Amino acid sequence: MFRAQRISVVFFLGLLLCLTRSLAVAQVAAQTAIATNAPAGQPLSQRVVAYTIDAKVDTQKKTVDATETLDYKNLTGQPLDTFPFHLYLNAFRPQSTFAYETHLGGGIRGSAHDYPKDEIGGITINQISADGYGDLTQQMQFTAPDDGNRNDHTVMQVHLAKPLAPGETIHFHLTFHDKFPLSVARNGYKRDFVMGGQWFPKIGVFWHGAWNCHQYHATTEFFSDFGTFDVKLTVPNRYTVGASGVQVGEQKNGNGTKTLHFYGEDIHDFAWAASPHFIVVDENFQNSMGTVKLHGLVLQAHANQAKRYLSVLKRTMQKFDEWYGVFPYKQMTLIDPEPGSEMFGMEYPTLITAGTSWWAPQSLPIGLETTTEHEFGHQYWYGMVATNEFEEAWLDEGINSYTEAKVMAALYGKQTSAIDLHTDRMSDLETQRLGYLSIPDYDPLTRWAWKFYNANSYGAITYGKTATALTTLEAVVGEPTMQKALHVYFERYKFKHPTGTDFLNTISEVSGRNDLGPYFQDAVYGTKMLDYAVVDAASEPVEWWKSPPKHYKGPWRTVVAMHRKGDFVFPVTLEVRFSDGSKTREHWDGADRWIRYTYVKNAKVVSAEIDPDHKILLDSNYFNNSYVVAANGTASWKLANYWMFVEQFMAQFASWLI
Amino acid sequence: MNRLLANRNYSPFRAGLRLALANKRLLLWVYLATLAVGLAAALPFHARMASVLDHSLAAQSIAGRFDVSSYVLLMMNLGKHGTSLYMQAFAAILGYCVVSNILAAGIYYVFATGEVPRLAVVVRSGIEYFWRFFRLLLFVLILAGPVLAILAALRRLLLKHADNIYVGRQFFFISLATFAVFALVALFFRLWFDIAEASVVQLGLDGNRRVRRVLFPSMRLLRKQFAPAYFGYFSIGCIGWAVFFFLTWLWMAAVPPHAVLLAWIVGQLATLSLLAARIWERGLATAVVALAEPETVAHTAVFTAPVWQTIPAETPSTLPASNPQETASSEQDNTRSPE
Numbered sequence: 001m002f003r004a005q006r007i008s009v010v011f012f013l014g015l016l017l018c019l020t021r022s023l024a025v026a027q028v029a030a031q032t033a034i035a036t037n038a039p040a041g042q043p044l045s046q047r048v049v050a051y052t053i054d055a056k057v058d059t060q061k062k063t064v065d066a067t068e069t070l071d072y073k074n075l076t077g078q079p080l081d082t083f084p085f086h087l088y089l090n091a092f093r094p095q096s097t098f099a100y101e102t103h104l105g106g107g108i109r110g111s112a113h114d115y116p117k118d119e120i121g122g123i124t125i126n127q128i129s130a131d132g133y134g135d136l137t138q139q140m141q142f143t144a145p146d147d148g149n150r151n152d153h154t155v156m157q158v159h160l161a162k163p164l165a166p167g168e169t170i171h172f173h174l175t176f177h178d179k180f181p182l183s184v185a186r187n188g189y190k191r192d193f194v195m196g197g198q199w200f201p202k203i204g205v206f207w208h209g210a211w212n213c214h215q216y217h218a219t220t221e222f223f224s225d226f227g228t229f230d231v232k233l234t235v236p237n238r239y240t241v242g243a244s245g246v247q248v249g250e251q252k253n254g255n256g257t258k259t260l261h262f263y264g265e266d267i268h269d270f271a272w273a274a275s276p277h278f279i280v281v282d283e284n285f286q287n288s289m290g291t292v293k294l295h296g297l298v299l300q301a302h303a304n305q306a307k308r309y310l311s312v313l314k315r316t317m318q319k320f321d322e323w324y325g326v327f328p329y330k331q332m333t334l335i336d337p338e339p340g341s342e343m344f345g346m347e348y349p350t351l352i353t354a355g356t357s358w359w360a361p362q363s364l365p366i367g368l369e370t371t372t373e374h375e376f377g378h379q380y381w382y383g384m385v386a387t388n389e390f391e392e393a394w395l396d397e398g399i400n401s402y403t404e405a406k407v408m409a410a411l412y413g414k415q416t417s418a419i420d421l422h423t424d425r426m427s428d429l430e431t432q433r434l435g436y437l438s439i440p441d442y443d444p445l446t447r448w449a450w451k452f453y454n455a456n457s458y459g460a461i462t463y464g465k466t467a468t469a470l471t472t473l474e475a476v477v478g479e480p481t482m483q484k485a486l487h488v489y490f491e492r493y494k495f496k497h498p499t500g501t502d503f504l505n506t507i508s509e510v511s512g513r514n515d516l517g518p519y520f521q522d523a524v525y526g527t528k529m530l531d532y533a534v535v536d537a538a539s540e541p542v543e544w545w546k547s548p549p550k551h552y553k554g555p556w557r558t559v560v561a562m563h564r565k566g567d568f569v570f571p572v573t574l575e576v577r578f579s580d581g582s583k584t585r586e587h588w589d590g591a592d593r594w595i596r597y598t599y600v601k602n603a604k605v606v607s608a609e610i611d612p613d614h615k616i617l618l619d620s621n622y623f624n625n626s627y628v629v630a631a632n633g634t635a636s637w638k639l640a641n642y643w644m645f646v647e648q649f650m651a652q653f654a655s656w657l658i
Numbered sequence: 659m660n661r662l663l664a665n666r667n668y669s670p671f672r673a674g675l676r677l678a679l680a681n682k683r684l685l686l687w688v689y690l691a692t693l694a695v696g697l698a699a700a701l702p703f704h705a706r707m708a709s710v711l712d713h714s715l716a717a718q719s720i721a722g723r724f725d726v727s728s729y730v731l732l733m734m735n736l737g738k739h740g741t742s743l744y745m746q747a748f749a750a751i752l753g754y755c756v757v758s759n760i761l762a763a764g765i766y767y768v769f770a771t772g773e774v775p776r777l778a779v780v781v782r783s784g785i786e787y788f789w790r791f792f793r794l795l796l797f798v799l800i801l802a803g804p805v806l807a808i809l810a811a812l813r814r815l816l817l818k819h820a821d822n823i824y825v826g827r828q829f830f831f832i833s834l835a836t837f838a839v840f841a842l843v844a845l846f847f848r849l850w851f852d853i854a855e856a857s858v859v860q861l862g863l864d865g866n867r868r869v870r871r872v873l874f875p876s877m878r879l880l881r882k883q884f885a886p887a888y889f890g891y892f893s894i895g896c897i898g899w900a901v902f903f904f905l906t907w908l909w910m911a912a913v914p915p916h917a918v919l920l921a922w923i924v925g926q927l928a929t930l931s932l933l934a935a936r937i938w939e940r941g942l943a944t945a946v947v948a949l950a951e952p953e954t955v956a957h958t959a960v961f962t963a964p965v966w967q968t969i970p971a972e973t974p975s976t977l978p979a980s981n982p983q984e985t986a987s988s989e990q991d992n993t994r995s996p997e
Contacts (some may be wrong), residue, residue, distance in 0.1 A: 060907050127878045143677060186669065191822055191823070191825070222674075225720040267802070277825075292830070295872040298874060299825065299826070301825045301827065301828070302826060338825060339825050339826060339829075340825075356828040357826070358827045358830070359827075359830070362892070364950050378914040415725070415783040417724055422910065422911060423723065423724055423910050424723070424724045424725075424726050425725055425914065426725060426726040426727050427727070430725070430726065431728035433727070434727050434730055434731060436732075437731065437734060438734070442968065457789070468806030488734050497913060531928075543796040543986070579767070607715060609715055621731075622714075622716040622731070623710050623711065623714045623716045623717070623726070623731075623732065623735070625714075625715075625716060626713075626714050626715035627713050627714070628713050628714065628715055629713075629714040631708075631713055632712060632717065632721070633708060634717070634721040634916055634918060635707070635711045635712075635717035635718070635720040635721040636704055636707035636710075636711045636712055636717070637918045638720060638721060638915075638918050638921070639704075639705060639707050639711075639720060639729070639732075640701070640703050640704035640707060641700070641918055641921055641922045641925060642702075643699060643700050643703045643747075644699065644700035644703075644925070645928075645929070647695060647696050647700065647747050647750065648692050648693075648695060648752070648929045648934075649697040649929070650747075650751055651692065651695045651696075651750070651751045652929070652932055652933070652936070654751050654754070654755050655754060655758035655759075656848070656936070658755055658759070658795055
């Protein structure tokens with residue numbers, strides 16, 4: 001090539017490059033939404049915070065060194081001179097409230113009896129300053145608003161010399177160091193997998209006139225403000241990283257590391273997961289706002305499960321889109337965490353961790369499918385509606401368990417959505433109900449999460465009872481009405497941090513029922529148990545004092561009685577079947593302790609059943625809900641046979657040992 | 659001596675099978691004991707279940723395709739009745755272990771002597787050897803317990819280390835392989851124990867009540883015939899478990915949910931398969947002792963009947979003394995040659 005030609009070509013290419021870059025910049029300026037499909041790119045939430053984090057992840061030492069800039073906009077309408085921050089990683093020390101609570105009453109994923117050294121983690125703020133306020137490092141002070149444990153260190157606050165005026169924005173600058181624990185309570189590392197959850201100093205929420213910044217507890221989850229997250233993560237080249245938001249850049253650093261750039265908006269937290277063993281499986285989901293990329297990062301060891309992950313994720317998104325509202329984000333990331341870790345089954349904005357094993361059969365949706373569905377459901381109730389999980393955990397976990405049961409039933413069958421074996425079955429809804437009935441009456445739904453009797457009660461009530469109570473409510477207001485109520489609740493309160501009262505008022509409003517108060521009182525605010533029983537169902541000749549002839553055909557007097565065994569009052573239906581094939585239904589308000597019905601017919605009673613449509617899931621004992629006059633021993637003998645078989649096997653095994 | 663043991667060309671595996679097949683009535687007695695323990699637990703359980711289920715429409719969820727949640731709820735609602743049922747089941751298992759120990763001694767006695775396996779014979783001889791078997795159990799537990807405990811600890815350490823490196827299918831197979839090693843060692847101890855039991859019975863036939871000093875000669879005997887004994891024993895176990903799993907699978911896959919009687923029959927056949935395999939294993943242990951070379955026996959200075967009963971009286975030079983006094987002295991020094 002001649003020199004003049006080369007100059008021309010270089011000049012032309014340079015011009016082209018400048019033009020392209022100008023066009024790109026113009027495009028970005030025109031479309032401000034990067035991580036959402038918001039129409040015209042407008043913000044979906046009131047963006048209170050804007051985080052910019054540059055973090056270097058040491059995958060050998062399991063540490064992070066990072067700088068963080070936080071822009072906090074004072075939209076509280078009042079001057080603020082104190083700013084609390086969550087330092088959640090400090091929970092993973094034996095001195096913390098989390099560790100003590102786990103020791104005392106168990107935890108969702110904690111060790112109850114000791115505190116292993118490798119499960120110690122922590123976060124250290126090396127320096128904090130704010131524009132116009134100078135260095136605030138010396139101002140840092142650990143607080144413990146929930147229990148006064150000065151050694152907890154999961155909440156820190158700084159005090160400003162002069163308050164931040166309403167409408168003004170403060171720019172904090174922090175440098176911090178994370179030490180991840182061996183996987184515990186959704187965090188840390190397992191083998192060479194690292195989960196960055198609750199890993200950076202996160203400001204509390206100014207809510208209902210005060211700062212809401214609770215400590216990390218054994219049973220609670222999280223609550224934070226919406227905003228934007230601009231995060232750079234530097235990791236070894238061999239690592240694949242999934243994170244909240246969308247990836248907007250990648251740069252090779254030449255020292256065996258790369259820097260990945262993520263951006264999230266209208267979200268209230270940012271999490272990431274990194275592993276050298278991920279395989280990437282992507283798919284698209286189309287909704288009314290646009291295309292959502294389903295970004296699956298599945299371990300090579302579980303490659304055979306990748307399609308199942310994306311299939312259930314996509315089908316779940318379809319159901320949520322159809323029933324509750326549209327998913328506005330551009331990407332949904334699914335992480336398959338290391339087996340045996342405590343990182344499975346956790347939700348973060350636009351990122352979830354699921355969990356499976358290499359052998360998990362499709363006939364057990366209770367594993368992979370349920371977890372994926374459940375965690376995606378959080379994107380609506382935790383992610384967008386974003387209720388306060390410290391104080392009203394049932395509004396997230398509970399409503400999500402209810403919608404989980406609905407979606408799973410729709411996708412995998414009403415009776416087989418948890419177990420679908422040749423001989424055995426179980427529904428997801430029944431797993432929720434069993435959870436509730438395992439410890440049903442220690443705590444109401446509305447108890448603050450860390451104040452439950454123990455971790456089992458927290459799980460039973462928050463997840464199980466909410467799902468059971470909302471399903472029972474369908475018996476009163478109807479299933480379509482409940483679906484509509486949840487749709488209205490989501491659309492009305494997304495990005496707004498509503499309360500339980502908002503939720504219950506929405507149900508009353510949508511159903512047009514202003515008589516639900518007593519039900520809410522017992523089911524939501526109370527601990528009463530619901531149990532109705534058929535205690536009598538028998539027929540005798542009307543002229544009972546005479547001996548009936550051999551082929552006496554009537555008239556018979558039938559007496560059926562019901563007993564309210566629990567304190568929970570609920571209207572019930574009774575269905576009585578007779579030997580001539582006829583049946584009758586009675587409706588009882590359930591208020592008295594018992595009621596008796598008498599019939600005179602030329603037929604004898606065959607059976608009597610309370611709640612014949614099986615809608616009252618709060619009823620703690622189904623077996624006493626009915627009485628069949630003619631005994632049928634099939635079930636009892638069947639169980640006795642199982643019992644006998646197991647007993648014989650155990651006996652043989654014991655005798656083999658000795 | 660049992661004439662079935664006379665043929666020395668048979669492997670212990672085959673000789674054990676011949677013994678088991680020739681004494682089918684033993685299987686009946688053992689099965690009846692197992693049936694009794696099953697019924698002892700199942701009948702009270704059934705009575706409790708019947709009071710809840712027999713008049714309830716909700717029982718349909720158990721009678722048909724099994725609703726796991728209904729069953730769990732049922733067990734949760736048992737309350738104090740549940741504790742009582744569990745205790746009954748546990749007590750029945752303990753009782754079975756005692757009865758099983760008696761039957762085991764009876765089985766070895768019948769195998770060794772060739773007597774007709776009438777229940778009276780089995781029980782009488784079983785009771786006679788009961789405490790000797792109990793003492794033997796204590797000795798074996800003292801010896802095998804620490805070895806198995808160390809092995810289990812090593813396995814745990816190994817798996818902990820492997821867990822840091824391997825996941826999924828790889829880790830499963832490592833776990834399976836280490837479990838297999840543990841199980842094979844446990845099987846070795848079980849075989850040793852069985853041979854020791856057979857030896858105790860055979861010695862007893864000569865009026866010798868020794869127990870402790872049977873252990874190491876039994877080990878030497880096992881070492882001498884390790885391959886045919888151990889692999890035969892292992893094969894019998896595999897056959898028993900294979901039949902058991904097949905029948906259990908058949909139960910789950912082919913028996914209709916409502917067909918309780920059919921399910922019971924298939925379940926009992928599965929139970930029977932393990933019992934039969936166990937009797938066969940005891941036959942193998944008896945054969946290992948009985949088919950031992952006289953020289954070996956002489957060195958061990960322990961094993962007497964029935965092997966030497968088959969040897970002509972004019973060639974007693976390699977035989978151990980049948981004199982109780984002389985036997986008693988060898989209890990003091992088992993390295994002493996009987997010549």
